[in-house]
Amino acid sequence: MRKFLSKILILMTIPMLFVGCGKSTENDGDKLKVAVSISPLKEFTEIIGGDKVDIYTVVKENMEPHDFDFSPSDKKALSDRKLFIYNGLGMEGWLDQVKEGNKDTKLIDASKNGNIIVDNGVEDPHIWLSLKEATNECNNIKDALIEADPENREYYEGNYNKYKQELDLLFNEYSQKLASIKGKTFVTSHEAFAYLCRDYGLQQKAIKGIFDEEAETTFKDMESLANYCKSENIKIIFSEGSESQKDSDTLAKAINGKVVPIHTLETKVEGKSYIEAMKDNYEKIYAELK
Ligand SMILES: [Zn+2]
Incomplete structure (x- = not known):
């Protein structure tokens, strides 16, 4: 009996050894080398690419993407990347610098086939703030990974389908919940939420434009926005903090809001x-506008 058991143990160990071998060779050198521009694309690519991709992110976590300066060291870091996934719509003002000199890197526009908002002739780049547009970005990322690494097609498709379900679920949950505040005006410091507003039938009014986060807000702009808020009985200013915090505070004070x-x-x-984070946004919007 003992002999029999040890035989079984040996038989069980052999395939495990093979699995072990396969794993040990799967180091970073075998992974698909990908670069992404901004944080949401990093997360989407991580989720869909899983342990098959190695990701370099150009705009680091503590940097502000709208005024990011592309440097020679970024260019060097991109040189051995097979794919560069970017947001597009003017979010990467430095895109031409990636194109020059990185001939072997394939550029992937994550906004492709998206339903883009154009405001005064300018395309709004903040697509990831719509779950529907984020799903489209994920679809483009999935397709690009499959094209570059067809062997792992099923793996990428599986990860994408699972994540798409999560995004759809969240969208549907808040379609119902936010329906009760449809048509309400959403006042914000930086004009980044047009897509979120479109998804749920809200109106956006902003202190600062889509791209001019750095621009000084004039007294006249502030006064007209304050008058608007008063006439519409708006008491809440949604602010992402950082640069525009001061303007948000000034406006909130002028309208006796928060x-x-x-x-x-x-x-x-x-x-x-x-x-x-998206769920957190929806909950705050619902709590303040209902
Ligand atoms: Zn922005």
Whole structure:
């Protein structure tokens, strides 16, 4: 009996040894080398690419993407990447610098086939703040990974389908919940939420434009926005903090209202996944506008 058991043990160990071998050769050198521009794309690519991809992120977690300066060291870091996945729509003002000199890197526009909002002739790049547009970005990322690494097609498709279900679920959950505040106006410091507003039938009014986060807000702008808020009985200013915090505080004071923090997700929200941060946004919007 003892002999029999040890035989079984040996037989069981052999295939495990093979699995072990396979795993040990799967180091970083075998992974698909990918670069992404901004934080939401990093997370989407991580989820879909899983342990088959190695990701380099150009705009680091503590940097502000709208005024990011592409440097020679970024260019060097991209030189051995097979794919560069970017947001597009003007979010990467430095895209031409990637194109020059990185001939072997395939450029992937994550906004491709998206339903893009154009405001005064300018395309709004904040697509990841719509779950529907985020799903489209994930679909483009999945297709690009499959094209570059067809052997792992099923793996990428499986991860994408699972994540798409999560995004759909969240969208549907808040379609119902936010329906009760449809048509309400959402006042914000940085004009980043047009896609979120479109998803749920809200109106966006912003202190700062889509790209001019750095621009000084004039007294006249502030006064007209304050008058608007008063006439519409708006008491809440949603602000992503940082640069525009002062303007949000000024406006809130002028209308006797308050500032509520919200995530633009342009940089990584500490301790929160994309889905958790979006959920957090929806909950705040619902709580304040209902
Ligand atoms: Zn922005």
